[in-house]
Amino acid sequence: MSGSVLEFLDISKDYRGLRPLRIERLQVGRGDTIALMGLDQVAAEVFVNLATGATLPDRGTVNLFDRPTSSIDNSADWLAVVDRFGIVSHRAVLLDGLTPIQNLAMPFTLDIEPPPSDIRERAVALAHEVGLDEAVLTRPLAELDESARGRVRLGRALALDPAIVLLEHPTAQMPPDEAKPYGRAVHALAARRGAALVALTADRTFARAVADRVLTLDAATGKLTGRRRWL
Numbered sequence: 001m002s003g004s005v006l007e008f009l010d011i012s013k014d015y016r017g018l019r020p021l022r023i024e025r026l027q028v029g030r031g032d033t034i035a036l037m038g039l040d041q042v043a044a045e046v047f048v049n050l051a052t053g054a055t056l057p058d059r060g061t062v063n064l065f066d067r068p069t070s071s072i073d074n075s076a077d078w079l080a081v082v083d084r085f086g087i088v089s090h091r092a093v094l095l096d097g098l099t100p101i102q103n104l105a106m107p108f109t110l111d112i113e114p115p116p117s118d119i120r121e122r123a124v125a126l127a128h129e130v131g132l133d134e135a136v137l138t139r140p141l142a143e144l145d146e147s148a149r150g151r152v153r154l155g156r157a158l159a160l161d162p163a164i165v166l167l168e169h170p171t172a173q174m175p176p177d178e179a180k181p182y183g184r185a186v187h188a189l190a191a192r193r194g195a196a197l198v199a200l201t202a203d204r205t206f207a208r209a210v211a212d213r214v215l216t217l218d219a220a221t222g223k224l225t226g227r228r229r230w231l
Contacts, residue, residue, distance in 0.1 A: 003066070005030055005164045005196045006051055010060035011222070015046045020058070022222030023047075026215075028164065033190055033197040035207035036224070038217030044168045044200040045091070051166060051198070052082055065163075086157030086195070088150075088167040096142035100127055100152050103141060107159035126155040131185050146173045150182060158189065165190055167199040171206045183209025 008026040049055040053069035062069045104123035105115040130151040183206040190197040215226035
């Protein structure tokens with residue numbers, strides 16, 4: 001038993017790109033924060049699907065909590081695994097006609113017009129935790145800038161206390177000056193909750209702020225190289 005949250009071992013996955021996604025070895029321990037550079041948005045989606053067991057590699061092994069994803073053999077088992085992930089992705093649907101509070105209530109209930117008082121309290125607490133300004137909480141999401149929307153996505157990902165958080169290019173649509181404070185906020189939240197974190201990004205400023213280790217993928221070989229975070 002390695003005690004790892006997530007391991008990629010000798011992975012190759014063809015996704016009709018220029019070359020397959022290759023990762024020679026990636027080990028994510030409990031509480032680790034890692035930024036992974038060198039994957040575009042399509043490859044990042046493939047990575048997330050492999051990590052969550054939604055797809056299987058063509059070669060190699062993905063282990064989740066010391067268990068290979070190939071051993072997940074039914075939908076109930078897979079959903080139990082997925083519940084341990086928080087995923088920050090532009091692919092995750094936000095409802096623009098609803099407020100941040102309503103969007104943040106959705107992991108807990110579909111009764112959101114308005115949410116019950118206890119659910120609203122949980123959603124407000126999440127909003128404050130991820131740094132949403134009080135003034136935006138009752139405005140339609142469509143009126144908010146990408147920084148605020150990114151924090152709503154983060155809150156949704158953290159709502160059910162995941163063991164590991166995956167982020168797919170979260171700052172791609174944010175103003176450049178938002179990358180560092182957003183990264184620091186995500187890093188602090190992961191540390192406070194004791195969650196592991198893997199951020200897939202092309203934004204080096206964000207990578208340095210969000211992770212204790214910044215790794216760069218050599219797409220041809222699958223080797224990861226990098227260094228620990230500097231303050």
